[in-house]
Amino acid sequence: MTIARWTPPVAPTRQEQFILKRLGRVRKLLGFLRLHRHELFDAAFQDDLAAMYRTTGAGKEARPPAMLAMAMLVQGYLGISDAEMIELTVLDLRVQMVLGCLGAEEPPFSQGVLQEFRERLIAANLDRRVLERTVELAKATQAFDHRKLPKTLRVAIDSSPLEGAGRVEDTFNLLAHAARNVLRCAAGLLGWTDEQVCREAGIPLLLESSIKRALDIDWNDAVEKTEAITTFWLGQITNQTLAHMIEPRSPPSRIAHP
Secondary structure, eight states, rough: OOBBBOOOOOOOHHHHHHHHHOOOOOOSHHHHHHHHHHTTTTTTHHHHHHHTTTTOOOHHHHBOHHHHHHHHHOOOOOOHHHHHHHHHHHHHHHHHHHHTTTSSOOOHHHHHHHHHHHHHHTTTHHHHHHHHHHHHHHHHOSSSSGGGOOOOOOHHHHHHTTTTTTSOOOOHHHHHHHHHHHHHHHHHHHHHHHHHHHHHHHGGGSSSSSHHHHHHHOOHHHHHHHHHHHHHHHTTOOOHHHHHTTTSSSSHHHOOOO
């Protein structure tokens, strides 16, 4: 598989200069990302991103990882779904400018590609690094108030795209992703496997990769959808279920006595 590097122009074009001026008061981070993308995704960091992919030569040619990482930053900042992000790559000049695809009439990547990349980024523990580098660069250049990042970017990303899910992912699967994070913490505290925690807590649905697929219903049928919501609730996919399991137990010795 060939891992392409992202090498958009550094100097803004006349059209980009016009767009940047319009970003002087609103959506300032987009202007910051355009002007400093070559520093944010320098050669060394692009090498780290490329290392997430196998280099056997097999598989389809990957989209430049740095471009996809930038798309995730923009998506988190704007607080939009995967579906809308894809649409903005052809409808929004600001987004096109940041991604280096001004004038594009077709999306530079698909929803599936964005979702797969997100999962790969999280698995490699590079999602946090993207955020950290953004904050570090904002501080170093003083071109953007880094103190605004926790409100405008980090919270949005932490609660959805970067550490979350995929193609909009719907509420059911988004909640399941969040519940699995709690589950993993509970498993670590109890010294159990994820499967043990799910079985004991009565939430076997969390063992499935997709809650919606596991429920196996017609999601266009209002009655079946209501029944699915009931099933979802009765399955007690909540933090409270796991909290009750942990509360009466003493933590493992390695945690109780550091």
